[in-house]
Amino acid sequence: MTSSAVIWGVIGFLLTVMILSYLIRDSLFFRLATYLLIGLTAGYLVVLLVNRVLLPQLIWPMGAASWSQRLWLLIPILLAGLLLVGQIPRLALLSKIPLAYLAGLSAAVAIGGAVFGTLVPQGQAVLDTFDPYRIYADPQLVWMRILDAGVMILGVVGTLSYFHFGQPLQETKRKRAEDRPQILQVFSKIGEGFLGITLGAVFAGVFSTALLALIDRIAVIGGMLGQFLGGL
Amino acid sequence: MKKILFGAITLMVGLVVLAGFFFQDPFGPALTLIYQWGLVLVAVGGLIGLGTLAAFHIRNIIQQKKGWISSAVLLAAFLFSLIAGFVLTPQNAFYRDLILNVQVPVETSLLAILAATLLYASLQLIRTRGWTPLSIAFMASAVFSMLFNLGLIQTASGTLGEQVLMFFRRLPLVGARGVLIGMALGGLVMGLRFLLSTDHPGGER
Numbered sequence: 001m002t003s004s005a006v007i008w009g010v011i012g013f014l015l016t017v018m019i020l021s022y023l024i025r026d027s028l029f030f031r032l033a034t035y036l037l038i039g040l041t042a043g044y045l046v047v048l049l050v051n052r053v054l055l056p057q058l059i060w061p062m063g064a065a066s067w068s069q070r071l072w073l074l075i076p077i078l079l080a081g082l083l084l085v086g087q088i089p090r091l092a093l094l095s096k097i098p099l100a101y102l103a104g105l106s107a108a109v110a111i112g113g114a115v116f117g118t119l120v121p122q123g124q125a126v127l128d129t130f131d132p133y134r135i136y137a138d139p140q141l142v143w144m145r146i147l148d149a150g151v152m153i154l155g156v157v158g159t160l161s162y163f164h165f166g167q168p169l170q171e172t173k174r175k176r177a178e179d180r181p182q183i184l185q186v187f188s189k190i191g192e193g194f195l196g197i198t199l200g201a202v203f204a205g206v207f208s209t210a211l212l213a214l215i216d217r218i219a220v221i222g223g224m225l226g227q228f229l230g231g232l
Numbered sequence: 233m234k235k236i237l238f239g240a241i242t243l244m245v246g247l248v249v250l251a252g253f254f255f256q257d258p259f260g261p262a263l264t265l266i267y268q269w270g271l272v273l274v275a276v277g278g279l280i281g282l283g284t285l286a287a288f289h290i291r292n293i294i295q296q297k298k299g300w301i302s303s304a305v306l307l308a309a310f311l312f313s314l315i316a317g318f319v320l321t322p323q324n325a326f327y328r329d330l331i332l333n334v335q336v337p338v339e340t341s342l343l344a345i346l347a348a349t350l351l352y353a354s355l356q357l358i359r360t361r362g363w364t365p366l367s368i369a370f371m372a373s374a375v376f377s378m379l380f381n382l383g384l385i386q387t388a389s390g391t392l393g394e395q396v397l398m399f400f401r402r403l404p405l406v407g408a409r410g411v412l413i414g415m416a417l418g419g420l421v422m423g424l425r426f427l428l429s430t431d432h433p434g435g436e437r
Binding site: 004008011012013015016019020022023028031032033034035036037038039040041042043044045046047048049050051053054057058072075076079080083084087093096097098099100101102103104105106107108109110111112113114115116117118119122123125126141144147148151152155156157158159160162163189191192193194195196197198199200201202203204205206207208209210211213214216217220 | 234237238239241242243244245246247248249250253265266267268269270271272273274275276277278279280282285286299301302303305306307308309310311312313314316317318321322329330331333334335336337338339340341342343344345346347348350351354364365366367368369370371372373374375376377378381395399402403404405406407408409410411412413414415416417419420422423424426427
């Protein structure tokens with residue numbers, strides 16, 4: 001093992017012990033290790049933002065570009081300048097212009113992502129379960145495919161109903177205004193069950209991963225201690 | 233007047249980007265430019281955020297507030313990483329080792345702590361919410377998913393049991409689709425509200 005590998009190994013071992021000390025109590029060691037991570041990552045982020053975005057997108061093209069291209073580059077420089085100047089409280093209004101630009105961009109990207117990235121493919125996946133070719137593909141499993149389709153539509157409608165918190169526009173016969181229509185209440189109870197199943201499966205996945213990480217860290221500590229004790 | 237100006241900028245940028253989804257050929261060059269400018273603004277916003285973080289911890293150290301030692305460690309790590317990054321460049325082997333050999337053990341250990349925290353939180357769910365359809369389904373699904381993942385429940389291939397097993401393995405997808413569709417609908421409505429200036433992300437009224 002090279003000397004640099006030993007040094008990095010010792011640093012990793014110490015950091016692991018410092019973080020795992022949280023299992024006993026929230027100690028200074030735990031905070032020091034997390035603050036060290038935040039500090040290093042923040043510095044790394046600044047280096048990446050400057051080296052990978054600002055220099056290649058703004059500064060380097062300025063030197064090589066023609067005059068008309070430089071004029072185009074002035075727009076992001078101006079917007080970035082307004083964002084920076086807006087940090088001065090008296091000039092805060094100026095930062096609203098680049099923020100409005102970013103709001104428009106992110107809203108449009110969110111709409112596009114929601115429609116083309118989620119609504120269409122997920123809706124298509126729900127509809128696909130009702131595809132007759134799929135249902136009758138295997139004659140022995142028709143009932144299973146029909147059950148699949150029924151559960152899919154019931155689960156999706158139920159889950160959506162669980163998150164429905166709309167208010168009636170007109171007065172209704174319901175005792176309390178916050179009560180949902182009865183049909184929604186029934187579906188939301190079904191949806192609650194499906195939501196629990198999904199969250200349980202997600203929980204199991206995350207828990208397994210976290211458990212593997214715990215085993216890995218214990219193995220690192222054991223390996224490091226073994227090396228030290230073996231070397232004595 | 234100010235409200236109209238900010239609303240007009242938001243709407244104009246949003247409409248061009250949305251038009252680009254449908255008419256990629258005519259709007260392609262404009263879209264590239266808009267994305268590049270947006271990327272620059274996000275980067276500058278990130279730098280402002282990180283600058284604010286550093287300023288906060290400098291104030292903590294100067295005023296010797298509670299936890300100023302942690303702030304000093306953060307600031308020292310920040311400056312070391314910053315200077316080393318600019319002097320050595322991010323591609324340098326030592327710099328990459330420095331970042332990875334701190335990031336990997338700390339992040340993996342944090343994930344390891346999550347195992348204990350998750351276990352505690354799941355038991356708390358039952359204690360605080362009681363046996364509701366959500367908590368029953370949650371616990372049953374978590375236990376069965378772990379048994380499935382461990383490969384403890386298996387059936388012979390091509391049997392009815394296999395189909396039933398597959399059906400139960402697909403069940404979490406149903407709720408996930410509902411959640412995803414709900415999130416997409418929420419994102420769509422929020423996006424439209426931003427674009428039409430019904431909501432003001434900049435805080436202006």
